[in-house]
Amino acid sequence: MTETNPAGFEIRDYLRLDLMPHFMCPGCGHGIALRALLWAVHELGIEKDELAIVSGIGCSGRVGGYIDANTYHVTHGRPLAFATGLKLARPDLKVIVITGDGDCLAIGGNHLIHACRRNLDLTCLMLNNEVYGMTGGQVSPTTAETRLTTTTPAGNTEPAFDACQLAEAAGAGLVGREVTMQTPALRNLIKQGLEYPGFSFLEVISDCTEIYGRKNDLGESAEMVLSQKSDMRPEAYGNVADQPFRPNRLLTGVLARNERPEYGETYRRHADGVANGGKAGA
Amino acid sequence: MTTDTASAEVGERQQPGAVADPRTRNVLIVGVGGQGVIMISKVLALLCQTQGMQVKQSEVHGMAKRGGVVFSHVRYGAQVWSPTIPMGEADVLIAMEWAEGVRWLPFLRPESGVFIADTQQVIPPFACRNRQFGADMAYATETPAEIIGRVSDGFALDAGRMAEELGNARAGNTILLGTLSATLDFPLDDWLSVLNQFVPKGTEEINRQAFLLGRDWVEKARQDPAGPAGLAPELAPPPIQPDIDVRLEITAEWCKSCDICVKLCPERCLELDEQQIVRLKDPDACTGCRICEWLCPDFAIAVHHDNLAEANA
Ligand code: SF4
Ligand code: SF4
Numbered sequence: 001m002t003e004t005n006p007a008g009f010e011i012r013d014y015l016r017l018d019l020m021p022h023f024m025c026p027g028c029g030h031g032i033a034l035r036a037l038l039w040a041v042h043e044l045g046i047e048k049d050e051l052a053i054v055s056g057i058g059c060s061g062r063v064g065g066y067i068d069a070n071t072y073h074v075t076h077g078r079p080l081a082f083a084t085g086l087k088l089a090r091p092d093l094k095v096i097v098i099t100g101d102g103d104c105l106a107i108g109g110n111h112l113i114h115a116c117r118r119n120l121d122l123t124c125l126m127l128n129n130e131v132y133g134m135t136g137g138q139v140s141p142t143t144a145e146t147r148l149t150t151t152t153p154a155g156n157t158e159p160a161f162d163a164c165q166l167a168e169a170a171g172a173g174l175v176g177r178e179v180t181m182q183t184p185a186l187r188n189l190i191k192q193g194l195e196y197p198g199f200s201f202l203e204v205i206s207d208c209t210e211i212y213g214r215k216n217d218l219g220e221s222a223e224m225v226l227s228q229k230s231d232m233r234p235e236a237y238g239n240v241a242d243q244p245f246r247p248n249r250l251l252t253g254v255l256a257r258n259e260r261p262e263y264g265e266t267y268r269r270h271a272d273g274v275a276n277g278g279k280a281g282a
Numbered sequence: 283m284t285t286d287t288a289s290a291e292v293g294e295r296q297q298p299g300a301v302a303d304p305r306t307r308n309v310l311i312v313g314v315g316g317q318g319v320i321m322i323s324k325v326l327a328l329l330c331q332t333q334g335m336q337v338k339q340s341e342v343h344g345m346a347k348r349g350g351v352v353f354s355h356v357r358y359g360a361q362v363w364s365p366t367i368p369m370g371e372a373d374v375l376i377a378m379e380w381a382e383g384v385r386w387l388p389f390l391r392p393e394s395g396v397f398i399a400d401t402q403q404v405i406p407p408f409a410c411r412n413r414q415f416g417a418d419m420a421y422a423t424e425t426p427a428e429i430i431g432r433v434s435d436g437f438a439l440d441a442g443r444m445a446e447e448l449g450n451a452r453a454g455n456t457i458l459l460g461t462l463s464a465t466l467d468f469p470l471d472d473w474l475s476v477l478n479q480f481v482p483k484g485t486e487e488i489n490r491q492a493f494l495l496g497r498d499w500v501e502k503a504r505q506d507p508a509g510p511a512g513l514a515p516e517l518a519p520p521p522i523q524p525d526i527d528v529r530l531e532i533t534a535e536w537c538k539s540c541d542i543c544v545k546l547c548p549e550r551c552l553e554l555d556e557q558q559i560v561r562l563k564d565p566d567a568c569t570g571c572r573i574c575e576w577l578c579p580d581f582a583i584a585v586h587h588d589n590l591a592e593a594n595a
Contacts, residue, residue: 010584011581011584012581015581020536020581021535021536021538021580022580024579024580025538026538026539026540026579026580027538027540027541027542027579028579029579030579031578031579031580031581032576032577032578032579035576035581180577181577183576183577184576209540220540220541220545221540221541221542222540222541222542222544222545222546223545225542225546225577226545226546
């Protein structure tokens with residue numbers, strides 16, 4: 001009971017009410033992800049002034065703008081780069097990056113691997129809806145094979161990325177995945193990410209109902225949300241040969257931990273050394 | 283599943299027929315998954331075999347993992363034909379869960395059956411089907427005193443707590459086995475040596491103590507039915523949740539008619555109105571579970587538990 005009770009969590013307290021209702025389509029999973037994020041922020045007692053949200057371009061990029069805190073809406077694919085600079089300059093801030101599958105893995109793929117490599121204390125929330133929704137529904141790096149998009153009218157032929165495996169291999173300190181349907185579990189995962197002293201990469205499986213769902217006949221919003229549940233069942237995973245490839249969608253929770261030094265710490269130590277006339281790395 | 287343990291290999295088994303009391307006796311053991319019903323029936327079956335009797339045992343245990351019903355029929359005597367006990371013919375009914383005991387009562391011999399029950403309650407999800415705050419639970423309401431008064435000979439004990447006090451919460455079934463032993467005519471040493479073969483390595487001593495505890499409990503209860511040992515513990519199913527007022531706050535201007543809340547509300551108490559805006563159709567059915575609040579991508583529903591603090595106080 002206490003576990004799932006928001007205990008005084010009023011989402012309105014964290015929203016820019018003058019911008020509401022938000023611009024996202026009916027049934028878009030990004031709204032649920034935003035709730036989970038704000039719920040986690042509330043439960044950790046993070047002050048709005050200490051909170052900085054950096055987001056890129058795309059539907060996911062717009063999510064950050066509704067949060068009543070310090071928010072940055074930056075260039076396509078670069079939220080991690082901006083966030084890295086911000087966190088190094090202002091280590092006192094809690095910096096959260098909200099990005100999407102296209103923003104993070106395609107346009108910003110390079111920044112992602114290097115952010116993972118550095119292991120700077122950031123929390124990266126990648127909202128994965130398998131498509132470029134804002135620009136009209138083009139194929140993205142996580143679009144499952146055979147899926148229809150405006151740029152793959154006969155079905156996608158490219159294999160999809162498993163973003164979590166990528167982040168783990170690149171050295172992210174904490175890697176996790178959750179679906180929007182499990183809102184309290186998603187909140188818990190985000191809390192873990194926020195508390196982790198290093199780079200946490202969290203993939204959120206979200207639904208694009210209006211564009212991707214409709215194009216692929218995945219049902220209405222409610223059916224898409226429910227299918228997240230059946231996708232997590234092992235038996236639904238069973239016969240891969242008969243189903244479009246969905247890279248490990250079913251594994252949720254914390255998937256990997258890499259115990260590595262936090263970069264901000266290292267950076268400040270070396271910077272102090274240089275300022276005192278020494279050499280970096282000394 | 284039916285097992286004919288009569289054909290199992292047992293050392294020094296006497297031939298059927300050489301038994302002092304040739305009548306067939308019936309022991310029915312019931313409980314829910316994970317409580318050790320099968321262990322009790324195995325101990326009893328092997329014990330009877332060492333006494334030169336024929337034993338038939340049949341059980342249903344498939345639902346064990348889900349906390350489902352488990353029962354085991356043990357029949358022994360000079361010659362046993364059917365592996366199952368007919369209604370009204372169990373000489374002993376031993377229940378490891380209270381409601382299961384009550385449920386299986388019709389199997390007990392009305393005039394001479396012995397009823398032994400753990401008062402432990404394992405409340406099945408099914409009993410919580412009414413998800414309203416403050417709702418009653420559909421669980422056996424009979425008190426131990428009522429049931430004991432209804433059977434010819436009955437014992438209700440809190441074996442779970444006794445086992446905990448003994449230092450191993452898992453020994454509850456051995457305590458009940460000890461209780462059972464006090465109602466059947468087999469030598470104590472034989473009980474203990476068979477028991478030893480079934481308990482996990484390293485727990486022999488605690489199981490021996492648990493067994494004797496259950497056995498002595500019956501002796502004490504017989505001597506002094508009104509004494510602390512004989513008194514059936516009071517029990518009543520706990521309420522599911524405190525009585526809380528649920529209020530749904532709908533921000534109509536934010537609703538985008540996506541239908542998620544309508545289709546995912548477990549009580550189906552929401553609907554879209556003529557304007558395709560969400561509306562609480564059936565306020566009485568709403569349990570305040572918050573699923574609509576969590577899954578509305580547009581924050582159009584807020585669920586308030588108004589007197590939660592007082593209810594928990
Ligand atoms: S809180 Fe919402 S989902 Fe839960 S029963 Fe009430 S209307 Fe339905
Ligand atoms: S989930 Fe929210 S937006 Fe969708 S119909 Fe319900 S109240 Fe409206």
